[in-house]
Amino acid sequence: MTKVSIQTLGSFGDVMPFVSVAHYLKEMGADVSILSPSDYSGAIEARGIKAKAVEDFTLAAWDKEAEQRGTLKNPLNFFRDWDEMVAPYVDRTVEASLKAAEGADIILANSICAPAQMVAEYYDIPFILNAHQPAISATRVYPCAMLWKPGMPSFLHKAGYAMVWGAQRAMEKALSGHRRKLGLRAPHNLGASRGKPRTDMVRLTTVSPFLIPDAPSDWQPYDVLKPYPSLVRGESAVLPPGVEAFLQAGEPPVFIGLGSMDVEAYASDLRVILDTITGRGRRAILSAGLAKKLDGPVGDQHFIVGQVPHDLIFPRCSAILHHGGAGTLDTALRAGVPQIVMPRHLDQFWHADALWKSGVAPKLLKRGQVAHADIETALAFALSAEARAFAKQVAEPLLTRNGAKEIAEFTLSRIRSGRQSAR
Template identity: 40%
Template structure:
């Protein structure tokens, strides 16, 4: 039995599939992961087979996308399509086909659109996944990729139309590959309801308890699981230097923007440093935020390759960009969060964490000042917010998204058709 997991995106997009692959491997499944080459070493370090990776660096792509404003919204995304997306599709398509060879099922995320074509070419089941409400339209939740604070409930179902439009554009780009593989354009690739003449399973893996209940207007092939968190690391996984810093004073504020650090880190870090100094706090700074010219006092410690699940549990608050993986890790660590969302689903995660009571309102991107950060820190470190974060932690830790997702994958193995 062979499962091919094919995903593109940031670390938060790749992490849940490592956890899921570990569960599958323990059940005797031959599983591999195709992902950007930035994560090959991480995947291999968990003993998971690494499929031939896409030949581009996510970090470099994200830096260029931030400069261009590619992910600022649907208009800018389609504006930059020919320069930022289309050149990579040929390469990714070839890798997906190679990874799907002799597989029994392919699971991919929405970003890795060629994965679905590869599964169709092999005549095997395909499972579509996402880490936010984006795959299955519903009146109960907005499409997280297009949500903004002004979004009203009346627009919820309509907000998914933009994802359908993006899928249509991808389908046009992939049409030449479909033709070369002898695949018909019927049903159209943009139809996210069917695969090989059968209903397409769509699984939303969303950090618990940000989304607790499956929407009532979802169909029978729309599934919801908790986000498949990475397995807890050992407490002694922290470096000796970091352990000494943590033991030497009060719980620090963590400052990091994940994949956005290269484009936005300098300004955020400057205001955060000033706020931490003013409040008499201490800080942990992600290495990706620090350039060679940065000078930090002994109130700060630069964190490089340290497990976030262990780091966060020692923090008083976590400042981050609002990605699914970081949000989930902080929830499971029981630590209050401070978000500065920049694009796509980050605004939705920021709003939901605020509703949970574990985060203040989002930090502004434009006009960010130290007072904004200081006010957010004071809210986050308050006893009420800390207590709420600990209550939510108990809820989050009671769910195992990796086991649920692995079970759903295995349940789809009998849905294949004769290979081509």
């Protein structure tokens, strides 16, 4: 049986797209597992996929410390905190990656799990480096989403990819001792934007076709574009009775959620947002994590939820106010609902800007600086009949694509092409 090792050390939003891909790989007869932070092992196994984890590593604890240090605010801070926030986890991550990929025919991983390519090289199997935003394949057409900020000129596009390359080279150096232990002497290329990767590796960018419809003409032959792997709905997935009753009791609400990694949300922002929604006579659904950050009551006309299937609840909302994560925006696009984006870091700013320029969302909201007038303007746009009609129009062609299935098929095709090359 074909064995596929998927490896990621990112947030819940990074893990769940791979769960969707794993669903189709399993459906196609593959033996598939996902290496992730232990925080998500239960969620992975609940969907019938084998879960692997890095020993003594939880993303919740790491992200809390990173927030306190400001590690992810910019690349300089990331390198500044390298010895405390990255280096201590290298050994155990390499060990977990080796164990997870033992006997595998291919590894599909994102760059967060940096040892994955070295492990693929050690086992002499094909490797797919995956990013859910333009970040690993340099192009002049789109900026490197992980480093872009509003106002950044287009002539700096390539510089952003070069900085990602620099971060990957730093990880390569951190892995040099492990390479020697594994007997890997050849120069190691982590698939960065500079330098040609090994022949059995490809760089796979998976983005909603609405944001990037076609592969840039200046990409290399080993750069591949596929649709974002949208969530796969469970056969028995339903909304909790309380949520269903709330939805049926009035007009479609505004959904407010700021992502699984959002350990710091400004209570003042949330209060302004809720008060403005209330003032317009509208209702809201608020994630439980955000509700806990409010100083006062949420209000009887609003509803607090835990984890709910976004693909079930979004189509029944009037607008989606979120952090700009790739998975949330993809689900909202496919639901045909206008979006309001309040980014926090990394690719979220590029997503917010791209949605604004495409007409699906108003201009992004700045955290810690949200005023009543800002929310009024954003809601006026999102709740307009024109925005709703355009969002539905955008959704129609997206629903004809199945990114997760396409990626699963592509992964298996890479195994076959690798075997043919060996012969």
